[in-house]
Amino acid sequence: MTYFDRKLEKQLKDREIEKQVKEAGNRLLNLPSSTDDLLTLPDKVENFLAYVEQEPSKSMIAELDAPYKDEQMKEIFQLIGAAFENMPHVSTHSYNKVVSIIDTIAKVKLCLVMLDLECDALVVEMFQNFLKIIRSNYPPAVLSAMETIMNLVIDESEDISLDLLS
Structure with a gap:
């Protein structure tokens, strides 16, 4: 695999993670109705955030900013x-x-x-x-x-x- 193939693969992976982080944040905006649901959502978010790099891209940072009123x-x-x-x-x-x-x-x-x-x-x-x-x-x-x-x-x-x- 060439350098450019690896870079493209990484960019695609990063975009998918950004999408999943955004979706999880939107789910938090529509708060779960039960405590159990609230406790399972962090599991999902934790899995996505585990893939965020130490120095995330600008688009990832935008997804991680406080989106809540x-x-x-x-x-x-x-x-x-x-x-x-x-x-x-x-x-x-x-x-x-x-x-x-x-x-x-x-x-x-x-x-x-x-x-x-x-x-x-x-x-x-x-x-x-x-x-x-x-x-x-x-x-x-x-x-x-x-x-x-x-x-x-x-x-x-x-x-x-x-x-x-x-």
Whole structure:
């Protein structure tokens, strides 16, 4: 296979991945009706994103930019909150997805977007869910991610509400 054949093959593959990433993003714009559906969509997105290179093309970057309006982000946060509230037992597949979501929120500081969007009630609900679901059998990494999220929110909050304090 020549250099140009490999380059053309790579471009075609990149375009297909861009198309799949865009389709997955559009599916997120039309939020799934159930927590289970929301938890399976990241599996699909994760598979597509695994093929995105360290320095993606301009067209790929355009597909990865935040395509969501504030209200859509609030709905996504509500579904994520529901996933936390119903965090399953450690041995289930859903548990691994919720842990992945918690880890991602901690790593990319997504909880700060919740503050920017003034999702105060959702932040309080998230804290309550974390405190309610924390179990001694959770791996230290899960507890650490929860702690990171809570610390970020407290550190970055201009005013800490009485609901959050309680």
